[in-house]
Amino acid sequence: QAKMLGGDRIEAYRPTLKTVTGDRVVLENDLKSAISNGELRILYQPIIRLSDRAIAGFEALVRWQHPKQGWLGPHEFIPLAEESGLINELGIYVLERAARQLAYWQQQHHDNYRLFTSVNVSSRQLLRHDLINDVKAVMSRSALTPGTLKLEITESLVMENPEYSAKVLERLRSFGAGLSLDDFGTGYSSLSYLQRFPFDTIKVDQSFVRNDQKNHNGARPVILRSIVTLAHDLGMDVVAEGAETESDALELLQMGCEYAQGFLYGQPMPAEDATRMLSNQLSRMQG
Numbered sequence: 001q002a003k004m005l006g007g008d009r010i011e012a013y014r015p016t017l018k019t020v021t022g023d024r025v026v027l028e029n030d031l032k033s034a035i036s037n038g039e040l041r042i043l044y045q046p047i048i049r050l051s052d053r054a055i056a057g058f059e060a061l062v063r064w065q066h067p068k069q070g071w072l073g074p075h076e077f078i079p080l081a082e083e084s085g086l087i088n089e090l091g092i093y094v095l096e097r098a099a100r101q102l103a104y105w106q107q108q109h110h111d112n113y114r115l116f117t118s119v120n121v122s123s124r125q126l127l128r129h130d131l132i133n134d135v136k137a138v139m140s141r142s143a144l145t146p147g148t149l150k151l152e153i154t155e156s157l158v159m160e161n162p163e164y165s166a167k168v169l170e171r172l173r174s175f176g177a178g179l180s181l182d183d184f185g186t187g188y189s190s191l192s193y194l195q196r197f198p199f200d201t202i203k204v205d206q207s208f209v210r211n212d213q214k215n216h217n218g219a220r221p222v223i224l225r226s227i228v229t230l231a232h233d234l235g236m237d238v239v240a241e242g243a244e245t246e247s248d249a250l251e252l253l254q255m256g257c258e259y260a261q262g263f264l265y266g267q268p269m270p271a272e273d274a275t276r277m278l279s280n281q282l283s284r285m286q287g
């Protein structure tokens, strides 16, 4: 069980795949059957509302139980899925499963009908596939509270065709999908996104969140505070990624950040464990 937990841990005790020649091709072939064989698992990591420490939602994170290699993290197969085009099928699978799970939670916990789930969407899905109809279909099937199925978008290809991307994102938003800008502050996730695309939430990258990050000139907390202010001035919510300690959480709370996610509150976990966490929270509030 421990093997499927936090992404960073998986790599820690398993020799990296790149050392084995030919593995890439084999793995790509295996991935084709992984979905139909039921080898993909979705884990859920809690996203906490800092003001009252309640679970506000979850992020769905995919894992692959490979028949020979054991548990693989997304960094080991998402790039392959993107190159081979399998990301479309994989993406729909994750979206459907996560939406069904969220519908179940919303029905079980009427007190928490605004509970949300974020699903990572590869920018390739956004550009090359009929994402709009998929999301629409999933949403109407699962009868979710509007705005509670959120799509997390990162990096790269979105800017290759900004007009088209903006149109797709606006359509998605118009029928009630939430849109989060993932890993904000790093890589391609830049300020121009905020101007061009209709995101409602910024997810601040881990490198700005943890107190123990390299921080030679005291810039980290200044940047973090500025991102929170920027988001609020634009009417957006902020989720801080990778909070690991109480001091990280305290700093975020003092800066007015709404939500945090990280090992402090819970690793990515199987749906049953997430359900238990929700139930425990309910009995705590009633007790």
Ligand code: C2E
Residues within 6 Å of the ligand: 006, 007, 008, 045, 060, 061, 062, 073, 074, 075, 078, 091, 094, 120, 121, 122, 152, 154, 182, 183, 206, 241, 242, 243, 244, 261, 262, 263, 264, 268
């Ligand atoms: P992400 O969307 O930025 O997800 C957050 C990553 O940070 C997760 O890694 C999570 O386990 C890890 N994390 C969370 N809290 C902490 C913490 O306190 N400390 C540290 N050190 N790490 C933390 P994971 O699950 O390995 O996922 C890696 C990336 O793979 C994700 O980054 C996302 O971009 C991608 N991914 C995951 N699932 C999917 C999927 O279904 N579809 C697509 N297209 N991409 C996915």
Ligand code: MG
Residues within 6 Å of the ligand: 059, 120, 152, 182
């Ligand atoms: Mg994400």
Ligand code: MG
Residues within 6 Å of the ligand: 182, 183, 203, 205, 241
């Ligand atoms: Mg992220």
Ligand code: MG
Residues within 6 Å of the ligand: 183
């Ligand atoms: Mg990331």
